[in-house]
Amino acid sequence: MVKSVLAFGQNGVSDWLWQRISAVILALYFSFIFVYIVLHPGLDYAMWQALFHHTAMRIFTLLALLGLVIHSWIGIWTVITDYIKCFCLRLFLQIVIVLALVVYLFWGIQILWGV
Amino acid sequence: MSQAMSEIKFSIYRYNPSIDAKPYMQDLSLSIEQGTDLMVLGALKKLKELDETLTFRHSCGEGVCGSDAVNVNGKNRLCCITSVSELTQPIVLRPLPSLPVIRDLVVDMTQFYQQYEKVEPYLQNDTPAPAIERLQSPEDRAKLDGLYECILCACCTTACPSYWWNPDKFVGPAALLQASRFISDSRDTAKSKRLTDLEDAYSLYRCRSIMNCADVCPKGLNPTQAIAHIRTEMIKEGV
Numbered sequence: 001m002v003k004s005v006l007a008f009g010q011n012g013v014s015d016w017l018w019q020r021i022s023a024v025i026l027a028l029y030f031s032f033i034f035v036y037i038v039l040h041p042g043l044d045y046a047m048w049q050a051l052f053h054h055t056a057m058r059i060f061t062l063l064a065l066l067g068l069v070i071h072s073w074i075g076i077w078t079v080i081t082d083y084i085k086c087f088c089l090r091l092f093l094q095i096v097i098v099l100a101l102v103v104y105l106f107w108g109i110q111i112l113w114g115v
Numbered sequence: 116m117s118q119a120m121s122e123i124k125f126s127i128y129r130y131n132p133s134i135d136a137k138p139y140m141q142d143l144s145l146s147i148e149q150g151t152d153l154m155v156l157g158a159l160k161k162l163k164e165l166d167e168t169l170t171f172r173h174s175c176g177e178g179v180c181g182s183d184a185v186n187v188n189g190k191n192r193l194c195c196i197t198s199v200s201e202l203t204q205p206i207v208l209r210p211l212p213s214l215p216v217i218r219d220l221v222v223d224m225t226q227f228y229q230q231y232e233k234v235e236p237y238l239q240n241d242t243p244a245p246a247i248e249r250l251q252s253p254e255d256r257a258k259l260d261g262l263y264e265c266i267l268c269a270c271c272t273t274a275c276p277s278y279w280w281n282p283d284k285f286v287g288p289a290a291l292l293q294a295s296r297f298i299s300d301s302r303d304t305a306k307s308k309r310l311t312d313l314e315d316a317y318s319l320y321r322c323r324s325i326m327n328c329a330d331v332c333p334k335g336l337n338p339t340q341a342i343a344h345i346r347t348e349m350i351k352e353g354v
Contacts, residue, residue, distance in 0.1 A: 004317075011316060013350060014353075016320055017354075082281070
């Protein structure tokens with residue numbers, strides 16, 4: 001079988017594993033954010049900025065950003081290859097989505113280190 | 116004294132490509148003695164006595180050969196082991212989903228068998244053959260339970276949405292159950308090649324664990340679990 005050129009990984013095994021790894025990272029990250037918001041009822045900008053000023057938080061957020069990119073790349077690629085049979089539309093959507101995800105990643109990093 | 120009769124209503128998919136422009140559903144009914152029951156296959160045979168053009172496959176009539184798999188009230192089942200009394204009426208009979216229809220309830224299974232061939236469903240061993248036979252411990256033999264019993268009726272594969280979307284690339288639950296059967300066999304030495312053959316994004320990984328396969332299997336097998344076992348073996352081999 002011809003390799004799926006616009007898929008995230010080398011093969012189905014690596015895509016499957018990365019999708020699960022990224023899911024765990026995202027679950028941990030959003031659980032942490034949720035708990036943080038619940039524990040800080042009077043949350044203001046200064047506290048929020050202080051939180052994202054920590055190197056550990058920046059690394060955690062970067063991991064979550066990477067996780068989001070990987071998770072959506074694999075997931076959306078699968079949905080597109082299941083449901084969109086027209087070659088031109090499939091190619092166009094795959095390229096647009098992959099480029100958008102890469103842009104979001106770099107934009108996210110810029111925002112994160114700009115805090 | 117005449118016996119009281121009860122009526123069973125059917126709605127059956129009919130299509131004869133040499134006569135019909137398109138398929139249609141035909142309403143039929145059958146009278147049976149009140150208090151008696153019969154299998155859907157028995158009912159189909161009686162209906163065929165009334166209309167000999169009604170076409171369906173069947174062979175052993177006891178759930179062993181897998182010839183008479185049909186979609187009954189929306190679920191793939193074997194007609195010969197499904198009793199009429201357990202079904203709500205009208206009993207809707209359609210051919211197995213997603214496979215090309217040859218006529219009425221008879222489908223073309225070619226693609227299903229081609230996918231089955233892909234997993235090389237036979238024992239491969241490159242070591243010299245022993246004088247008598249390749250022995251297997253009872254423990255190793257037990258690993259094949261729940262895998263070898265498949266009768267290739269195609270109930271599972273034709274109930275799988277991943278197979279509906281990619282029938283040419285995704286090998287389907289029935290073939291993957293067989294792949295798992297040979298990957299698990301202590302006498303088979305082609306395990307690594309078998310795993311490599313399935314590692315692309317489609318052959319096995321289109322399985323999204325929907326579990327329609329396990330839900331419909333008339334032999335009570337669990338292809339989803341077999342697929343999960345192959346994945347685990349792949350990750351063990353690849354990490």
